[in-house]
Amino acid sequence: MTVGTKAGMEAGMGGMKVGIVRFPGSNCDADVYRAVTEGLGESATYLWHKSTDLQGVDVVVLPGGFSYGDYLRAGAIARFSPIMGEVIDFARGGGLTLGICNGFQVLCEAHLLPGALVRNRNLRFRCHDVGLRVENAATPFTSAYAEGDRLHIPIAHGEGQFVAGAATLDELEAENRVVFRYVDRRGQATEAANPNGSARNIAGIANAEGNILGLMPHPERHSLSVLGNTDGLGVFRSLLAAVADGRGRRSDHGPPEAPEFAAGAVAGAGVSS
């Protein structure tokens, strides 16, 4: 099923506004913007990390990159950015929140998702496409897919090995919160298909309520036909359907404030992740 915005509007759907947080060192923010605006025809806006105004968005995306140069631990400093207070309140209150790559690391550091992401087991920065199996198609992030679908999505990270205690891993599995898993061409979650040594081939997980998703691969990079692959667009299409269904909630507007775009020096911006 394909529901673009124009069709959605005609069908009486309200459309969707996506807020993309920009930390110093974010570098996949524009990719998400294009996936939402060009891939879906929906609206998107950037949210500066020093702001505390979520601008009434329906969905918050923490994009990939190297926020604060990955200093200390990936995501550890970004987690305390001024806007994260608002993002945490929004997410805890049921707001649809998506963390991609560095955004996933930030969500774990903020304890919005369990576990942590550590150095890839093979110590290599892995930048290539992987096979991903949709393990749960009932989330607001995956309803456009069918369970068991195999997607072709890029990864680009050096610290993407998902680790958590055995009890946490069992809980994630039992509650169907493992949303994506690394698989080979035949859809098998083998060791060879696991690019970073993640526990149980886990590539993406959701919180217990299902409104927060973190994943290491980059669906936004496979969301435009001009890029040769649109396997990732389903994540954003699912979000649009979820917003139309009234899942999640709209963020509040914070107090007006002066923009401070010149204030933060961009530290350690790399080529990807």
Added chain:
Amino acid sequence: MSRVWSVDVRVTPREGILDPAGETIRRALGNLGYEGVHSVRAGRLIRLEVEADGAEAARASTEKMCEQLIANPIIEDYVVRVREG
């Protein structure tokens, strides 16, 4: 009496957490002929200058910083040492 204390925080990967960097160092040592190195764990040392009323207060304050930011208790252990002098 408030003064500045030099405090070291040693952060290491938790027991049971795979440490690929440490493992790589161990293998390299083996290649260099250093036999009998059974394990290497690679962490980081963070040195702070902390103003506090006494060594205990400096330690307590630093431990709070560790819990909140300096270490991630899911994957890391830390040891705080207030240096004398």
